[in-house]
Amino acid sequence: CLCPSSAGNAPVFSAHPSVSGCMFTCCHGNRGGASTPAISAGSLESGALVTISRVADGEPVSVFLDPACPDLSQDFLRLEALHSSLLHALTNHNADDHRNGGAVQKLGDDLKALSGHAHNLRLAADSLKRGQGALDQRMDRLQNEQSRIIQVLSDSHSGILKLAESCSDSLLGLKRETESLGRLKSELSRNIAQTGQPVSAAVQPRDCSDVLASGVSVDGVYSVFPTHDPEGFMVYCDMSTDGGGWTVIQRREDGSMNFFRGWEAYRDGFGSTTGEHWLGLQRIYSLTRSGGYELRIDMADFDNATAFAHYSDFSVGRDSVNPEEDGYPLTVDGYSGTAGDSLLKHSGMRFTTKDRDQDQSENNCAAYYQGAWWYRNCHTSNLNGQYLRGGHASYADGVEWSSWTGWQYSLRFTEMKIRPRRPES
Numbered sequence: 268c269l270c271p272s273s274a275g276n277a278p279v280f281s282a283h284p285s286v287s288g289c290m291f292t293c294c295h296g297n298r299g300g301a302s303t304p305a306i307s308a309g310s311l312e313s314g315a316l317v318t319i320s321r322v323a324d325g326e327p328v329s330v331f332l333d334p335a336c337p338d339l340s341q342d343f344l345r346l347e348a349l350h351s352s353l354l355h356a357l358t359n360h361n362a363d364d365h366r367n368g369g370a371v372q373k374l375g376d377d378l379k380a381l382s383g384h385a386h387n388l389r390l391a392a393d394s395l396k397r398g399q400g401a402l403d404q405r406m407d408r409l410q411n412e413q414s415r416i417i418q419v420l421s422d423s424h425s426g427i428l429k430l431a432e433s434c435s436d437s438l439l440g441l442k443r444e445t446e447s448l449g450r451l452k453s454e455l456s457r458n459i460a461q462t463g464q465p466v467s468a469a470v471q472p473r474d475c476s477d478v479l480a481s482g483v484s485v486d487g488v489y490s491v492f493p494t495h496d497p498e499g500f501m502v503y504c505d506m507s508t509d510g511g512g513w514t515v516i517q518r519r520e521d522g523s524m525n526f527f528r529g530w531e532a533y534r535d536g537f538g539s540t541t542g543e544h545w546l547g548l549q550r551i552y553s554l555t556r557s558g559g560y561e562l563r564i565d566m567a568d569f570d571n572a573t574a575f576a577h578y579s580d581f582s583v584g585r586d587s588v589n590p591e592e593d594g595y596p597l598t599v600d601g602y603s604g605t606a607g608d609s610l611l612k613h614s615g616m617r618f619t620t621k622d623r624d625q626d627q628s629e630n631n632c633a634a635y636y637q638g639a640w641w642y643r644n645c646h647t648s649n650l651n652g653q654y655l656r657g658g659h660a661s662y663a664d665g666v667e668w669s670s671w672t673g674w675q676y677s678l679r680f681t682e683m684k685i686r687p688r689r690p691e692s
């Protein structure tokens with residue numbers, strides 16, 4: 268038996284001729300490995316009957332069986348040893364399998380434990396789900412309750428707002444009433460101071476100043492009930508000029524109304540209170556016979572210039588027992604204004620119309636100057652004259668206010684208005 272030569276790279280195994288009868292060669296002493304040996308019939312060249320090759324490292328191990336050698340005891344011993352070694356290896360291998368089996372068993376146990384745990388978790392999840400359902404129901408109930416409370420609060424809030432609004436309106440109304448009562452009180456005080464007797468102004472307005480005192484401050488037509496004409500009549504109230512409260516007694520503005528009229532027309536009045544008109548001597552008397560009235564005359568020409576004349580005292584028939592029979596004499600005093608005075612010379616004169624001559628002229632001034640007025644020996648003013656529209660060639664027969672525009676200019680607009688004299692006047 269020869270071991271591979273250490274000198275050559277390619278090991279050589281061969282039969283040893285000197286060993287006859289039995290030969291078994293192994294040369295794998297220091298070559299480890301446990302790969303499965305391959306057994307084959309020996310080749311003719313090697314002379315071996317059986318060759319066992321280990322192919323793990325490509326180096327065959329050859330076993331030679333000499334058929335002429337019957338004594339194989341040593342060889343069997345070695346084979347048994349080899350067999351034992353193989354068994355031992357197999358045992359170790361089975362032991363590994365056993366250990367693996369134990370691990371699988373342990374994994375199975377763990378899996379069971381995990382399944383149980385998952386079951387418990389599922390039960391817990393179901394319980395939680397049921398709990399959540401109950402919580403959802405309670406949340407719904409709470410939300411419904413909250414909505415109801417919000418609605419109640421909203422209703423209460425709007426109710427309180429309405430109540431506050433109503434209170435505010437009531438307070439405003441009371442304030443207006445208080446102001447109106449204050450004005451009426453001061454008016455009554457003024458009347459008492461002026462006339463020495465209380466007047467029931469709060470019930471029915473005597474004139475436009477009472478209408479104004481009652482809280483109405485819009486220009487327009489109102490009913491008035493003078494103390495001496497309790498049945499009353501309609502007048503136009505100027506609530507704008509110089510504090511308002513003026514009762515209009517004459518207006519010229521467009522020539523639409525014929526002013527060249529007789530006594531009865533001037534006694535009773537004519538025209539429309541909203542347009543050109545004469546209130547009437549009897550009504551002017553009713554308003555002013557108690558005295559204490561002031562007169563204002565507003566004027567305008569055809570160039571849009573304006574002027575006014577104010578008299579702090581004005582009345583008609585003040586001292587007359589029978590004013591018509593007395594001719595509605597004029598009392599006027601206390602001029603101020605921008606138009607100049609053209610009326611004071613007429614104070615004390617009776618009223619003359621074309622059909623009732625009560626002037627101091629040998630003629631009828633009304634007929635002569637185409638108007639109706641408190642003529643003396645005729646006039647310095649002729650506000651009821653013809654509507655001649657500005658400058659005219661004829662003399663003093665238009666709507667004249669001589670101190671402002673002379674005797675040959677007929678005014679575009681005139682408005683005579685009266686009101687009770689105020690304490691400071």
Ligand SMILES: [Ca+2]
Nearest residue numbers: 626628630631
């Ligand atoms: Ca005369």
